[in-house]
Amino acid sequence: xxxxLECHNARKVFYVKRERKxxxxxxxxxxxxxxxxxxxxxxxxLTFHVEPGEIFGIxxxxxxxKSTLIRLISTLLLPDEGCITVFGHxxxxxxxxxxxxINRVSVDAAFFKGLSAMENLSYTARLYDLDKGAWQDTxxxxxxxxxxxxxxxxxPLEDLSRGMQQKIAVARALLTxxxxxxxxxxxxxLDPVSKKEVQDFVLEERxxxxxxxxxxxxxxQEADRLCDRIAIIDYGRFVAMDTPGGLKSQVSPNGEDxxxxxxxxxxxxxxxxxxxxxxxxxxx
Amino acid sequence: xxxxxxxxxxLRRSYALVERNFNLIKRYLGWEVVFMVYTVVNTLxxxxxxxxxxxxxxxxxxxxxxxxxxxxxxxxxxxEVAESVQWERWxxxxxxxxxxxxxxxxxxxxxxxxxxxxxxxxxxxxxxAVVGIFNLDLSSANLLSGLIVLLLSSLSFIGVGLMxxxxxxxxxxxxxxxxxxxxxxxxxxxxxxxxxxxxxAWMQNLSLISPATYTLRAARxxxxxxxxxxxxxxxxxxxxxxxVILIPLGLLVFNRAELYAMRTGKxxxxx
Ligand SMILES: Nc1ncnc2c1ncn2[C@@H]1O[C@H](COP(=O)(O)OP(=O)(O)OP(=O)(O)O)[C@@H](O)[C@H]1O
Ligand SMILES: [Mg+2]
Numbered sequence: 154x155x156x157x158l159e160c161h162n163a164r165k166v167f168y169v170k171r172e173r174k175x176x177x178x179x180x181x182x183x184x185x186x187x188x189x190x191x192x193x194x195x196x197x198x199l200t201f202h203v204e205p206g207e208i209f210g211i212x213x214x215x216x217x218x219k220s221t222l223i224r225l226i227s228t229l230l231l232p233d234e235g236c237i238t239v240f241g242h243x244x245x246x247x248x249x250x251x252x253x254x255i256n257r258v259s260v261d262a263a264f265f266k267g268l269s270a271m272e273n274l275s276y277t278a279r280l281y282d283l284d285k286g287a288w289q290d291t292x293x294x295x296x297x298x299x300x301x302x303x304x305x306x307x308x309p310l311e312d313l314s315r316g317m318q319q320k321i322a323v324a325r326a327l328l329t330x331x332x333x334x335x336x337x338x339x340x341x342x343l344d345p346v347s348k349k350e351v352q353d354f355v356l357e358e359r360x361x362x363x364x365x366x367x368x369x370x371x372x373x374q375e376a377d378r379l380c381d382r383i384a385i386i387d388y389g390r391f392v393a394m395d396t397p398g399g400l401k402s403q404v405s406p407n408g409e410d411x412x413x414x415x416x417x418x419x420x421x422x423x424x425x426x427x428x429x430x431x432x433x434x435x436x437x
Numbered sequence: 438x439x440x441x442x443x444x445x446x447x448l449r450r451s452y453a454l455v456e457r458n459f460n461l462i463k464r465y466l467g468w469e470v471v472f473m474v475y476t477v478v479n480t481l482x483x484x485x486x487x488x489x490x491x492x493x494x495x496x497x498x499x500x501x502x503x504x505x506x507x508x509x510x511x512x513x514x515x516x517e518v519a520e521s522v523q524w525e526r527w528x529x530x531x532x533x534x535x536x537x538x539x540x541x542x543x544x545x546x547x548x549x550x551x552x553x554x555x556x557x558x559x560x561x562x563x564x565x566a567v568v569g570i571f572n573l574d575l576s577s578a579n580l581l582s583g584l585i586v587l588l589l590s591s592l593s594f595i596g597v598g599l600m601x602x603x604x605x606x607x608x609x610x611x612x613x614x615x616x617x618x619x620x621x622x623x624x625x626x627x628x629x630x631x632x633x634x635x636x637x638a639w640m641q642n643l644s645l646i647s648p649a650t651y652t653l654r655a656a657r658x659x660x661x662x663x664x665x666x667x668x669x670x671x672x673x674x675x676x677x678x679x680x681v682i683l684i685p686l687g688l689l690v691f692n693r694a695e696l697y698a699m700r701t702g703k704x705x706x707x708x
Contacts, residue, residue, distance in 0.1 A: 167702050221702075229532050231699045252538035263533045265457065267464045272457075279453030280537040282446075309464060 155241055157333055157365035158203040158226065162235035165196040165221050165389075195221040197389035198235065205332075208359060208366040210380030212373070212413075214421055218389040219369040220260075223337045226367065227257045239333055256331035260338040262318040266311040270301075270321045273310065274328060281329045288328060295324045298357070300350055316347035323351055327358060334358075336368040340375060348372070352379055373413040383413075387421045447543045454547025455554065458517075462555075473559065477566045480505040483630065484567060495574060496661065502567050503660050504629045504653060510560040510587070511594050511649060512620060517552035518545075518598030519616040523605040532705050541692060545602075549595045575660070582659035582666050589676040590652035596683025597623075597648065603687070603694035606703065623647050628654070648679045 168190040176184075195218045203209040211219050224230040226237055228248045236243065242250040264273050271292075278288040296306065299320045310318055319339065326334060336355070340348045352375060358364050370376050376383050377397045384394040393400055397413060404419045405411045462469050483505045487498030525531040534544065567573070601619055604612030626633070626640050627649035633641055644650045655672035658664035666673065698704045 165702075224532075227536055229536055229699065229704060230702060231696065233700075249538055249540075252536060255536075257532075257536065259532070261529055263529045265461065265528060265530060268457070268460050272460045276453055276457045277537075279450060279456065280534065280539055282450055282539075 156202040156238075157205040157207065157240060158209075158367065159238045160199055160201050160222075160226075160235070161237070162198045162200055163196055163222070163225055163232050163237050164194075164198045164234040165218075165225055165230060166233050167193045167195055169193055194389050196225060196232075199386075199389070199391060200235075201384060201391065201394060203365060203367060205365050206359065206363040207381050208355070208368060208379050210376040210383040211367065211369045211386055212371075212376055212383055212417060213369075213386035217386045217421075219386060220337050221389075222386070223257065223335050223367065223369060226333075227255055227335050228252055254331060255333045255335060256326040256329050257335040258319075258322045258326045258337065258339045260341055262310075262315075262322040264310045264318065264322070267309055269308055270296075270306045270310060270313070273321070274325055277325050277328055283329065291330075292324065292328055295327055296321075299324055299354055316343045319343060320347065320351060323354065327364075330362070331364065333365045333367070336366060338369055338371065340370065340372060348375070355379060373417060377413045385417065385420050392420050447540065447546070450539060451543045451547030451550060453539075454544065455551040458551045458555070473562060476509060476559065477563050480509065480563050480567055481570065484571060495571075498571055499573055499661055500657060501630055502571070502573065503656055506560055506564055506567070507587075507590075507652060507656055508624065508629045508649070509563060510556045511590065511652065512624070513556035513559060514552045514591060514594045515598045515601070515620055515623075517555060518548055518595055519601035519604075519620075520613065521545075521548045522602050523609075523613040523616075526605065526609065526705065529705075535695070535704065541695065542688060545599065545688065545691065548602075549598075552595070552598070553591055577663045578660040579663045579665060580660075582664055582669060583656055585666060585673065586652060586655045586659060586669070586676070589673055589680065590648060590656075592680025593648040593652075593676050593683060596680050596687050599687025599691060600683060603691045606691075606694040606698045609703065623649050626650070627652075648676060651675045 171187070171189060171191045197218070199222065211222065213219050221230065225232050226239065226244060228244050228251055231245060238244065239251045239254055242254070244251050265276070268276075274288075274292050277283075278285070278292075283291075293303075296303070301317065301320055301324070305313060305317060310321070313321075319342075323336075323339060326336075334355075339355075340351050343351065355366060355368070356379065359366060366379075368376075368379060380397060382394065382396055383400060384391045385400070386392070393403060393416075395403065400416045401411050401413065404416045480502065484498050484502050487496075487501045488494065522531065525534055597619075601616040604615050606612065622643070626636065626644040627647045628636075628644060629649070633644040633650060636644065651672040655664075655669040655676075658669050658672075695704075
């Protein structure tokens with residue numbers, strides 16, 4: 154069977170306004186000589202593939218390109234170069250087909266916060282043209298498995314806790330029965346209990362329906378627990394890609410016990426110490 | 438047959454937007470009532486101007502009321518369509534809505550459908566309030582002509598609104614500002630409360646390119662003087678042409694602008 158997700162040399166560049174500091178006249182004059190926009194290589198020619206039913210993790214420091222990659226896959230950004238396919242459908246040329254197969258949970262629960270959970274889900278059901286009777290049963294089932302109390306479902310979402318909102322975001326994504334689920338930091342900001350509930354749910358969903366998952370996270374334990382394979386991304390490039398165990402043994406070849414956190418620092422830490430990205434983002 | 442079924446299906450799906458927006462109105466019903474009261478009062482204050490001793494009484498009141506009602510309807514229509522993208526961006530849902538397997542045509546159709554329904558409901562409420570207070574005499578009005586004017590001008594305003602809706606896709610902040618300026622300009626030059634002949638010459642030239650000018654002229658002819666469809670055919674033709682040209686053009690431009698936003702990362706950046 155073909156891959157669930159195939160990414161070949163995908164590249165995304167942004168042009169962002171350069172910050173101009175108010176320095177001396179001389180330095181301001183000098184600043185006029187350099188271009189107003191600088192280039193940020195958010196995703197730098199990535200090649201990888203994800204098998205059906207796999208949970209693929211992406212770890213990386215802030216601004217390393219995780220969300221950009223997720224957006225490229227979810228047809229929200231056009232790649233500048235390269236080719237991405239979801240179950241054989243090109244994300245640019247067959248956008249419409251791909252959209253039927255995927256759903257995404259973003260860091261910020263993107264809801265109409267004045268509306269209740271049920272009203273938001275109803276909007277989803279209409280957007281995705283789900284069968285009216287069926288979606289309500291599916292929703293009830295998902296919400297129950299996520300441990301959401303039904304009495305909260307008719308309150309405006311802005312009155313719900315962040316954890317509840319995020320669970321509803323997960324429920325909303327699964328309501329459309331996606332073959333490929335894109336989770337962009339789904340558990341950031343959740344307490345340990347809610348975190349575990351969401352993680353359990355992802356595992357259960359995969360076991361039950363064979364859903365393929367691409368997950369970004371800053372939580373090393375989460376990655377260790379959920380992912381079959383993990384890619385570590387830095388400056389838009391994968392610096393390593395392996396199973397959690399494989400990554401650990403890369404860092405400690407003589408077999409001592411290391412955590413994924415140590416792996417992360419070993420592979421990206423050197424640069425982290427220089428305080429993130431170099432100023433001259435143009436040339437790398 | 439297949440086409441009819443297909444259109445029916447898309448219409449049903451576009452109802453997603455209608456239902457969503459009416460749910461939001463329900464949620465903020467208190468504000469809705471406040472705005473409604475404000476609009477009614479605003480229309481009344483304008484209508485009372487017509488009763489000033491130097492005015493010509495009932496006719497002048499009707500002249501002003503027609504202007505206020507039409508402008509109320511058209512500006513709601515324009516606003517809802519033009520601000521739809523900006524509003525979803527502000528709410529943070531734009532990526533979610535745009536990622537759904539729904540044709541953009543269907544999405545925008547839903548936006549327009551809601552705008553028309555919402556504008557019509559508001560206008561009818563204001564109309565009843567005004568008619569109740571002023572005892573307006575509509576015996577010489579040609580209501581059919583009036584209705585057709587309303588329908589055709591809706592088309593052209595949806596077209597203008599669609600063009601304006603693309604602006605926020607190209608520039609998050611400035612786009613929405615530009616839409617407001619455009620609306621203000623239309624209000625100024627289209628003769629909503631006065632005849633365009635009182636305007637300075639350069640503004641009169643501008644009034645020629647505003648669809649609202651033709652709407653108001655035709656609506657007044659129909660409602661004040663009982664003009665038949667035949668009498669106002671040139672205005673109707675202009676309104677129809679504006680709609681027929683601007684709606685497809687608006688959709689085309691919208692698609693282009695969306696691709697531009699997807700290329701440059703302007704849909705949304707945080708996260
Ligand atoms: N829409 C955009 N316009 C301009 N620059 C962008 C845009 N989106 C991302 N970037 C830039 O691209 C780089 C990668 O950003 P991205 O959001 O993908 O990182 P991330 O790994 O998701 O970070 P975080 O962990 O903070 O979520 C950053 O330098 C960011 O500023
Ligand atoms: Mg991110």
